[in-house]
Amino acid sequence: MKRAFFTFIIIIIFILSNICFADSKNSVYVINVKGEVNPGMYYHIKNSINKAEDESADYILLEIDTFGGRVDSSVKISDLIVSSNIPTIAFINKKAESAGVLISISCDKIYMAKSSTIGSAEPVPNTEKNISYWTSQLKTVAEEKGRDPQIVASMADKDIKIEGLVDKGKLLNLTTNKAKEINFIDGVVSSRKDIYNDLNIKYVNEKKLEGNLYEKFSKFITLNYVSIILLSLGFVGMVIELITPGFGIGGIISILGFGLFFGGSVLGGNAGYFVFFVFFIGIIFLVLEAMAPGFGVFGMLGIGSIAFSIIMASNSLLQAFIYIVFAFTVTIITLVFAIKKLPKRKISKTLFLNTKLNKKEGFVSSKEKSKYLEKEGICISYLRPSGKVQIGEEVLDVISEGAFVEIGKKVKVIRVDGSKIVVREIKEG
Template sequence: MKRLIAIFFFLPVLMFAQVYVIEVHGTIDMGLGHFFERAIPEMNKKGGDAIILDIDTFGGRVDAATMMKTALLKSKIMTVAFVNTKAISAGSLITFACDTIIMHSGGTMGATTVVDQQMNKASEKAQSYMREEMASTAEAKGRNGKIAMAMVDESLDIDTLVLASGDTMFMDDVEGARPGKLLTLRTSTAIKYGIADYEMESLEEIYSHFNLKDREIEIVAPTWSEQIVRFLTDPIVSSLLMTIGFLGLIFELQSPGWGVGGTIAVIALSLFFSTSIIAELASITDLIIIVIGLTLLGLEVFVIPGFGVAGIAGIAILMYGLFRAMIPEIPTQLEINRALVGVLISLIGAIVGSVLLIKNIGKTKFWHKVSLQAAELKTEGYSSTLGLEGLVGSTGVALTTLRPAGTAILNGQRLDVVTLGDYIEKDTKIEVVRVDGNRIFVRAATN
């Protein structure tokens, strides 16, 4: 009786075991790699009948794909790759890591060579690593390692192949294999040579073939926090964060004390760096380098008069730290080039943006809303309560470094002043040259 009760309670579990579906669409990045490292073990712990990858990608980061491959090879649950419709470059490595490969009728997989920013072939070191990764992964699942290697390196001299059926054939007879060309297989060819197992058109057809239609289908996707990290570490977004950070620093260096520009810079650079650490792009060493750069910039703003060695060194060190934070520990030439271009574009964008903002901010509706536009003239009875016009020709002392704005003592009053463009050190004797509205223009006194 107890056995019957136990069977009654556990029957739904046996009948509706889990089938997990993961979409691998678009660029393969570090966020996706970390997602696989977390999600695949969790699925194995929960148990289930199958993990199905819906793959449609041109590839991406080699290190991220390697993380995904490792997680798949360790899975105790059956893994199925559904190439729907392309598994190119790093996507092929992930596909080879699955127990079963199913391809859409219009599917392709291969072309896995490592390239740089200009789409030129990367170093032999990178190619050698990728060749062995592809071959060992394919062989771990009973597939032909030589075909996998031919997807990476077109210069390989491979004469014969032993197919999964035990038959031997010449490499020159493999459809799609041409001297000096990378190997890319279409669906029918991949099945013919034992790389793919089936041709199917949809996930529903896969469920039916493996008798999974009565199972509970769970779509597994990155959590909201993982999605945020993936978004913020996207090369375009991370470059934008750097641009905002540099723009804020430029504004901060142009004004005394600490203001909005510095706050915006800290927020943008913190978002950039914290997500890079989570994605394991940045290390503690990178953090130390960036802190040194920011410290030098802080000394330039608050302590050292003028703008000199400390400021230039701070910017250079900060740029180097941000560059390091954008590349993995063992980067490819493509990743190095992307990081260099990202940092340079961000710096140039910040400089151009600051110039345009300074020239046009006075014309914006926002500025008109937050600033006083109307002015009263002396003929209408207005007189300045500070009597600023009378300050022309008077002398005083700079209380802060004027870069070009700052604070000075004039006629016993603490007033905001601005130079004619020069930097004037703290405690320098100054002279008022003109007054424009409430702006007091000064220069270093000549005597």
């Protein structure tokens, strides 16, 4: 009985001591800063810092491994780190290039793993205006954190020369040993544990913040190469939808591509929902153009609206230009491929009119075409809006007044414009 009682007391003491010991631990919230710096990463870091502050963390450690990314996102991330009331530590584990430099120097302490690098932070495009803005951001944060602003600026501006460190015309990129030699960093470590030992942080309770599914998805769709792919899918899907009857896979691909592209732009803060409105206005103009013969004002307004919406959805004019050129190139290649393949699949009638220019095949001159006014016929191909109609024994190339008319539908000739015969579907009932 006594033995059981003493065992019970020991267990209680052990549990209480563990609780007290746990309370005395230093909580360190670890945030991964890996991959492209973009709006998705910003939201992940923002939510992580808010969580650390809400739960009264003792330290925030950002483990950095990035080639950089968007300047605007890195500036927002920097503001979050600098304004946090929790001590922050940057652990450069491999590389902190470009936008990663600003994120690193925003922290109170900087540690680097062996064989790591920091630097090469020239903005793209490297115009005088962009370099001036970017270097001022770097220098301001460096001064606030007690680091040499000139060293940081030389990572972004090739015109800055520092004797014995970097020549004019080159960007500064520091190795771990060099950064330690000039006292740019606080230490060289092999792991996070070494950092805690160096800062005399005992009894560490680490909490890794990986981000939720929404944050990961936001980061993915705002990657530059993913945005280009989404925009290209939008245009390719639209072309597929235009050359095939009814609403199908092309329309679904187009909606998903454009929706995710512009949705990523809204998440990134480049534009509001107004950009969707401008884009869909452009689509409406193109649909109206497709319903009319030739190419005119609606077509130009449609292309202009879509191009303008892409510019609004992009981080810069250069980025918008790259997006548009790449997407249009992919779309043209797809269209050319479709034109070559469609005849083999007997769908070429959706794009081409194969009537030969002789009376035997149904061809008549524009003067003779006026005789078809008010006459009725049957569609022998889809009208989208052009196609073929049989009137009596003759097969004619026509253009529908509406958008799309299916095979077998009755139509009536309502107008003859030169060589063009315009028909209207006869609604049954």
